[in-house]
Amino acid sequence: MKERGFNVQPTFTEEVLQQSGPLRHALFEIQRRYEDLAAAMDRNPSGVAKGRFSLGDRVAGLSLALAPDAFVFIRATAEMMTPGKQALDGQLLNVILGQRPRSVFSHICLVDSVTGEVLFLSLTVAKGDFLSDAEKVVGEPIVRALQKIPF
Amino acid sequence: MKGPLFAAVLVAALTSQALLAEEYLHPKLRRGQTLIRAVMLLVPDVKVTKSSVSGPERMPQESDRLAAQLLRVIS
Numbered sequence: 001m002k003e004r005g006f007n008v009q010p011t012f013t014e015e016v017l018q019q020s021g022p023l024r025h026a027l028f029e030i031q032r033r034y035e036d037l038a039a040a041m042d043r044n045p046s047g048v049a050k051g052r053f054s055l056g057d058r059v060a061g062l063s064l065a066l067a068p069d070a071f072v073f074i075r076a077t078a079e080m081m082t083p084g085k086q087a088l089d090g091q092l093l094n095v096i097l098g099q100r101p102r103s104v105f106s107h108i109c110l111v112d113s114v115t116g117e118v119l120f121l122s123l124t125v126a127k128g129d130f131l132s133d134a135e136k137v138v139g140e141p142i143v144r145a146l147q148k149i150p151f
Numbered sequence: 152m153k154g155p156l157f158a159a160v161l162v163a164a165l166t167s168q169a170l171l172a173e174e175y176l177h178p179k180l181r182r183g184q185t186l187i188r189a190v191m192l193l194v195p196d197v198k199v200t201k202s203s204v205s206g207p208e209r210m211p212q213e214s215d216r217l218a219a220q221l222l223r224v225i226s
Contacts, residue, residue, distance in 0.1 A: 001226060007189040008226045031193070048175035069187045074195035074221055078213075082203040103170075104217075108225065110187065119180045119187065125171035131213055138217070139224035141172050146225065148174045149187065 004151055009068050026061045033058070034073055038107060041121055048121040055116035068113050070120075075107040076138070078130055104130045104138050108145065120149055195221050 002008050017024040033055055041053055059071060080102040103125060110120040122145035128137035179185040197218040199210040 001190060006187070009189060009191040011192045011194055011222070027193075031196075045173060045175050048177060049181075051178050068189040068191040069185075070190045072190050072192045072225065074192065074197075074218075074225065076195065076197040076217060076221060078197070078199040078217060079207075080199070080201050082201065084204040085202050088204055106221070110190065112185065113191075117177060117179070119177040119185060121175045123171065123173045127170055130217060134217060134220040135224060138221065142221075142224055145172060145174050148176070150176075150180060150183065151187070 001146060004147070004149075006151065007068075023062070026058070030055065030059055030062060034109075034111075037118070038073070038075055038109070041109070041118065042107065042123070045121055045123055048118050051117065053118040055111055055118070057114070057116050059111060059116045060114050062113070070110040070113055073107075073109045073111060075109075076104055078102065078104040080131075102130055103127050106138060106142060108142060110149070122146065122148075192222060192226055194218075197221065 012027060037053060037055060047053055106124050108122040109118060112119055124141040126137050126141050130137045195218040197214045199213040199217055200207045201210055
């Protein structure tokens with residue numbers, strides 16, 4: 001995002017959160033609320049294009065001192081299967097070829113820092129060795145997705 | 152003809168990287184009513200699991216590593 005000219009502010013560090021109890025509490029509350037919203041968006045992502053999803057204006061409590069335009073929520077779920085599990089699932093070809101199926105589902109979301117509206121959602125599913133080459137396997141689809149954000 | 156085609160499809164299926172990539176923009180962002188210039192990345196929530204015969208197993212070290220790589224890629 002920095003390459004595209006966005007001003008990327010660092011995330012809240014553990015030190016900052018420990019110094020400010022209310023900020024820590026607000027962040028925890030917003031992350032918790034986001035879990036429910038993320039599940040709804042994953043079920044019906046096209047609702048984002050219709051402006052249906054919002055975290056509410058509580059997010060404004062986070063941005064008083066720092067004032068970014070949007071918060072970026074990042075979620076990812078990755079799975080790797082052992083050869084035994086592949087064989088059990090009937091993926092004998094992968095076992096024979098020595099392939100270790102690995103997949104990553106990533107969910108990147110930009111939320112307006114004042115209104116809480118979900119402005120952008122990117123969902124990607126990538127396959128490959130994400131542990132040794134994350135930049136290529138996971139990074140490239142995400143970078144392509146982020147280029148669609150108008151600037 | 153069917154042999155090489157099948158082989159090409161098989162190779163593509165085995166080596167493909169991105170299986171799904173979808174983006175959704177809020178109407179305000181699409182129409183330019185809202186502009187984003189400054190963003191703040193929040194701490195990523197990443198879960199890596201190893202799926203074995205005995206069941207799924209969490210991999211916290213790999214999760215942290217992937218989270219750090221995601222933060223670097225996105226920023």
